[in-house]
Amino acid sequence: MNDIFSYNKITAEITAALKEKIGAHNVCADEEKLEAYSHDEVPQNAYDKKYTAELLLFPESTEHVSEIMKIAYEHKIPVTPRGAGTGLSGGALPAWGGIVMSFEKMNRILELDEENLTITTEPGVVTAEISRMAAQHGLLYAGDPCSGDASFIGGNIAENAGGNKVIKYGATGAQLLALEVVLPDGSVTWFGGKRRKDVTGLDFVHLMAGSEGILGIITKAVLKLMPLPRHSVDLLAAFPDTQSAIDFVPRIITEGGLIPASIEFLDHKALKLAEKYLNTEVPAGNAGAALIIQLENNDADLIEKEFEEIGKLSQKHGAVEVYVADTRSTKDRIWQARKSVPEAVSFFYSRYTKEDLAVPTAMVPRLLEMIREKAEADGLEWIAYGHAGDGNMHCTIISPDCADWHERLHAAQERIYAELIKMGGTLSGEHGIGFKRKGYMKFFLDEAQLELIKRVKLAFDPRNILNPGKLVDWER
Structure with missing residues (x-):
């Protein structure tokens, strides 16, 4: 197994061949830039x-990507x-060195296509730009990660990003x-x-979603659109504590009979940290916890009835205050x-x-209580926020x-993961495994499934050159 991680260094001849195929201006060996592009938002001290x-x-x-992969595959x-x-x-993270391929120019x-309700993009398009263009045509792109103002759609697909409206x-x-996908051999x-x-x-489209760049390189994507809801309202419900806020979440659907577009949660520490970072007061900043509930509808009268119903229902179940945001600035x-x-x-x-x-939604209260217990027992701080819905x-x-x-963080993670498994939970809901979490996959997937992932990887990429060292541990 070790030989699949045996790679060649990039020679002057290989660099010259790459420059010939994609242009010298698209090839960079500057040390400062290499360092800047060799990580994501995970701090390097991790x-x-x-x-x-x-x-x-x-x-x-696409032609450039294909030529790059042909050279990389050959060598x-x-x-x-x-x-x-x-x-x-x-x-x-370039776990084995080699090439980092940035898609900022494929943007x-x-x-x-208004008739078929689709939008086709290259991978380097910022997600929010897709949403804005769709909205200009009275349409909605429903993918809405919190990083949408900065993240690229190609990365969203590679991680199967979730976000606020899942x-x-x-x-x-x-x-x-x-x-459109370029395979590791350049085809x-x-x-x-x-x-x-x-x-x-086979459904290779959805196999690629969440494959984290280990199977092929996405060079074009055709995305679904739908009619843009004419009206939307965001409610911020302030609760005295985490338990009452989380307990209210299923009530929105079971008692209110509504499926909001978003139900987001922030505990007290997250609210105060946001205030400190933004250097301003935020609505419900002093609450024990808060929920952001987003409603969408085409009928103005109906959406007003819906947010009034949610407001009353939230106060019935312990909310101390409900803020209504129905303008762009307040939202x-x-x-x-x-x-x-x-x-x-x-x-x-x-x-x-x-x-x-990620846990079954009914287990969210227990998850947050468990996190509190484990962190306190280990003398660690914790902050909780996310997609409660x-x-x-x-x-x-x-x-x-x-x-x-x-060592303290790793020990806490293992104790948390052990309890998470008992709840029917899993290691990642949307951020992916990558390099950071791959060592913990053995706790969540059995050996048969881990081996199957490796076999699928090598079926697509027999030379193991595409984003190696991610998702699962291999014997080195």
């Missing part, structure tokens, strides 16, 4: 050493695809109809099409607080692990600044 690419490439077309050079670098799993929206519309994979193929139904062959203020929390953690702390735990919670565990902080 790893045992610094991992850096030998060469940075900026393809401008057995590892290639790490990279989007905007907003990932939280070490997916863009065109190629087509908006409860109503599903994750990124649910928005996919077709993909180009299309999976899927604009069809809404297709069982001709932005509420969502800015929610979206700033991950950045605030990175800004104010340096020794932490951002977890991406679909059971995906982003709990951050923070260590004091001490010599053994790595």
